[in-house]
């Protein structure tokens with residue numbers, strides 16, 4: 557994130573204050589990174605991207621703006637606007653205001669944005685949980701929500717009455733997953749974090765600054781907290797118990813640093829796919845051949861996503877610039893064979909075949925998230 561802060565500050569229109577605000581508010585480690593300071597928006601890359609009718613399956617948009625919608629239009633971009641309850645964030649503490657904002661974005665975007673709703677996990681332990689959560693979801697399905705998100709606070713923060721961490725396969729959550737399946741919606745599961753969250757501080761780590769800024773999610777030596785293996789096991793248990801529920805593991809299923817393990821999971825659980833949100837930088841630091849082979853083999857199971865945000869206090873022109881820069885840079889990595897710098901890492905583009913790009917950017921999202929794409 558520090559690299560990204562520096563990059564932001566070099567882009568004249570983004571102040572350092574804004575960048576650090578983005579850093580604080582980011583809901584994930586390894587947030588999207590800008591390309592080289594001052595790099596011009598790559599119009600040819602965006603043009604090629606637009607031809608695929610791309611879908612960004614992982615965004616957080618709290619407001620709309622004419623210039624923002626115009627960008628979506630220009631790029632033929634469809635987005636999934638994801639809600640989540642975060643008790644550390646005044647805006648995200650409750651569902652209602654976010655839901656109202658997201659529904660406005662869906663309405664105003666003229667088909668470019670679809671809603672991924674959520675429920676308040678901190679109601680866990682209340683007498684009417686999970687019935688109240690299900691009521692909320694059903695209400696949101698009725699107004700068009702196509703997916704439901706569970707966030708890392710399940711597993712890494714939420715505790716039961718006895719002070720034990722609540723894991724994603726907790727039986728109390730079971731009826732919620734059954735309800736999502738019954739309505740043929742998709743579950744986005746952000747479970748666990750990159751390995752670094754459980755390791756001793758490493759200033760060279762990709763997510764070092766994130767955990768420094770967000771100690772809630774830094775699990776190293778945290779008393780009573782589950783380790784990463786236990787979290788992923790609970791997620792696997794959820795997948796096994798709900799074989800007809802389509803589950804997309806956010807952020808490469810938190811197996812961003814171990815594509816062999818991710819491959820084994822995709823083999824074991826046919827109802828599991830993953831998004832690339834905020835983790836392309838974890839791919840660029842791995843051997844290109846290996847990443848390319850993985851993306852080719854699992855070409856039906858990877859959904860393009862960014863984790864880009866358009867927050868209440870972000871100036872629209874800054875958001876548009878940030879989003880276009882990210883889209884152009886990701887495209888350059890996946891689609892071209894350019895040698896270039898991705899967030900400070902020298903990388904050779906993967907040059908994926910057009911048919912695979914079309915799955916990554918469009919067809920897989922349509923398949924895994926029915927209703928996300930309307931034209």
Ligand SMILES: [Zn+2]
Nearest residue numbers: 583584614863
């Ligand atoms: Zn996110």
